[in-house]
Amino acid sequence: MKITIIGTGKVGGALTKRWVDAGHEVILGVRNLNNIKARELVTYNRKKIKILAPSEAAEEGEIIVVATPAHAAIDVGESIGIHRDKVIIDATNAIYKKPDPFPHATAALSEICQCRHVVKCFNCTGFENMEDPVYGKTTVDMFVAGDSEKGKAVAVILADDAGFEDCFDFGGSDKIELLEQFAKVWINLAVMQGYGRDIAFKLIMREDYKEEAENDYH
Numbered sequence: 001m002k003i004t005i006i007g008t009g010k011v012g013g014a015l016t017k018r019w020v021d022a023g024h025e026v027i028l029g030v031r032n033l034n035n036i037k038a039r040e041l042v043t044y045n046r047k048k049i050k051i052l053a054p055s056e057a058a059e060e061g062e063i064i065v066v067a068t069p070a071h072a073a074i075d076v077g078e079s080i081g082i083h084r085d086k087v088i089i090d091a092t093n094a095i096y097k098k099p100d101p102f103p104h105a106t107a108a109l110s111e112i113c114q115c116r117h118v119v120k121c122f123n124c125t126g127f128e129n130m131e132d133p134v135y136g137k138t139t140v141d142m143f144v145a146g147d148s149e150k151g152k153a154v155a156v157i158l159a160d161d162a163g164f165e166d167c168f169d170f171g172g173s174d175k176i177e178l179l180e181q182f183a184k185v186w187i188n189l190a191v192m193q194g195y196g197r198d199i200a201f202k203l204i205m206r207e208d209y210k211e212e213a214e215n216d217y218h
Contacts, residue, residue, distance in 0.1 A: 064089070082115075
């Protein structure tokens with residue numbers, strides 16, 4: 001896939017590297033083509049990463065991922081333009097500052113870009129877990145929320161390509177704010193409670209252990 005990423009910070013950078021390693025092409029959409037972070041990312045794989053202006057990057061990419069501060073979503077939407085049928089993945093968190101008057105970036109991007117396939121994903125953990133989602137023998141999970149089944153299906157594929165074990169459906173657009181609160185849980189534990197940023201969430205089910213026990217028996 002050709003994936004456009006708007007945002008060259010730690011999340012955007014981590015996802016860029018993971019997806020390039022998985023065989024995708026990444027187009028970094030930046031206003032300043034001499035953006036230092038973007039140019040550093042290009043050096044990771046010059047054949048599969050390039051830099052374009054936001055509107056050009058969004059037009060060329062099959063998928064658009066927004067990994068900026070949430071309050072910048074209005075400016076991002078206006079800069080990339082209308083994309084009714086493309087999948088836009090919102091990786092932001094409107095925890096401290098919202099893109100007023102919208103409750104979160106997903107809503108802002110849906111309206112401004114007139115897009116039917118905006119979903120929330122890659123927002124509920126630290127960039128460290130995007131760089132490396134494996135803890136010993138355990139691979140951590142990701143979660144996606146939104147009303148678009150097409151968008152969710154793409155997010156599941158990209159979560160797998162980023163190395164997460166599963167990407168669970170968190171619900172429709174009515175659960176987006178809850179998923180952002182889930183991100184706040186991670187922030188609280190990692191930062192406020194002092195557990196450090198090398199922590200992650202894993203959804204476990206009794207059936208998993210039943211199957212494991214049966215495999216061990218046989």
